[in-house]
Amino acid sequence: MKKFVFIALLHMPLAVFSQSAILDKIKQKAEARAERRVDGAIDKSMDKAEEEVDGQLKQPAKKQKSEKEKPAQTVPQDAGKPNTGLKSYSKFDFIPGERIVYTEDFAGDAIGELPLKWTTNNRGETVTIDKLPGNWMRLFPASRFTSPAAGKLPENFTLEADLVLQFGDEGGYVYPELELKLLGLAPGEQSPRNYVVNQDAAHEVALVIAAAGAGKPLSVSLKSYAKGTEYFSNQAKELKISSDNDGKPLHISVWVQKERIRYWINGEKVFDIPQAVPPTSSFNRVGLSLESSLYTEDQLGMFISNIKVAEGTPDLRSKLITEGKLVTNGILFDVNSDRIRPESAGVLKGIAAVLQENATVRVKITGHTDSDGDAAQNTDLSKRRAKAVQAALQTEYGIAAARMETDGLGESKPVADNNTKEGKASNRRVEFIKL
Incomplete structure (x- = not known):
């Protein structure tokens, strides 16, 4: 198989001499010397290019992962070494519940389709994100979502989830607010539909995430409802996290203890409110909502994955x-x-x-x-x-x-x-x- 090598030659500066001072012989030697330098540069460039081509030819072609295929198990180079990532969570005191009752990473869902058993009034898709592992559910503007039933949760439980927020160039419009919710829907097959269409929830607690603009700090607030009536709300709190979080997921951790609720984002405790949850609440699903937006789909991306709900707190x-x-x-x-x-x-x-x-x-x-x-x-x-x-x-x-x-x-x-x-x-x- 022939190799085609494309080489860009840099212009090589030549000294400029006065014509009256240049002898023909010196001129000939200078030209010959310049020619040798060019030849040498070409040889080096060709050697380097050929090495790169050889390396590419020897590497196996990248295999597209199937929807259920997991990455090959390999021994990482840093095996057994201290994990410095723990330092960024040095003040993190969240401990997840003892018994997992619901988890979702969308691993078995078809790319481009709404995840199975999720309900929406608009549109959602299972997708992959460049440089991030696993599958994610993409949320589109003017949409509400509810998860499959997680069973009736007790007074003491935890919720975790990863969110990815992507914002394009400034367009002068307000970014839509994203709400991550705990829902208490009435029994029955029509309850999810009634919620996403009519926003009919028996009980609801929502973490509201807002961005003032691309690259600007995120702000969060909390609100709760008891049978459609507002029970609690607070002022927005600005975080030390930019809207895109450097392309990394936001890790949300929630701990509910009766009327008390705590929130952590990327290890930082942002709320610890003793009486934010309506005392008669009973939760059984995870919900999401995204406001409408004037931004186009390629300017805005909201994604969720790695949802986990667990009961109790281990001693x-x-x-x-x-x-x-x-x-x-x-x-x-x-x-x-x-x-x-x-x-x-x-x-x-x-x-x-x-x-x-x-x-x-x-x-x-x-x-x-x-x-x-x-x-x-x-x-x-x-x-x-x-x-x-x-x-x-x-x-x-x-x-x-x-x-x-x-x-x-x-x-x-x-x-x-x-x-x-x-x-x-x-x-x-x-x-x-x-x-």
Whole structure:
């Protein structure tokens, strides 16, 4: 196969001499010397270009991932090293609920289609986002959405989700507000439709996210309703986060305890309000709404994924010290990697505090995975994740490595059904066993 190499030659400066001072012989030598330099530059350029072409030809073609295909499991270069991303969440004290009741990452949904069992009055699509893993649901302006039923949630539960906001060039228009909601809809098949069409919700708590413009700080506010009547609202609070968050997802964490509600965004606590939730509330779905906008679709993008609702809050000290075993789904990792995600900081900090208070206690850290992928690779991945947790506790929180053993059992010890998303999320866990 022939190689075609395209080379751009830079103009090479030649000294300018006075004609009266140039002898023919010197001129000939100067021209010959310049020609040799050009030849040398060409040779170097061709060598470099050929190396680049060879490298490209030797690389395997990039394979388009199917909708259900997961990335290949590989050992990252930073395996076992401290996770510096945890430092950005150093004040994060959110601990997710103990039992996962609803989770959604849109992994099984068809690209370009509204996710299954979600309801909208307008339009939504399952999409992928360049340089971000997994699938996302794109929200279009003038739309309301409701998730499938999560069951009747108790007084104490948590919600987590990732949001991506993309804004194009300034167009002089107001950016639409995005609302992330907890919904309490009446029973019946028509309830989701009634909500998205008529905004008929028995109870509702909404985090309102607004952007003044591209690259400008985000602001958030909170409002709640009891049977359609406003119960609580507050003034907008400006965040130290720009509207696009440097292209990274915003991680939203919510903790409801009866009438009290707390919100964290990227590890920063933004609200802790004792009486914002109507006392008669009963929630069972996640909702979203996006205002109408004059911006075109290529100027505006709103996306959500990695939704997780969990019941209760584990007592870390009681579980580990009294019962002798602590199981958590709150230590999260990048896909097929042992790199700990920064939103795990609250759980790690809580476990570290228990170990610091009980200086003689030793623990065994065991990693577990779901059944997706190769069993042997899952076992290896679970072992590396357990070691990563040990390294984080040692490096970030000062727990002596000698107090911790590690192991990984992969997919061999499931605690839930691997045929459901909630079951898989429960099986992706880390266990701490008192020795």
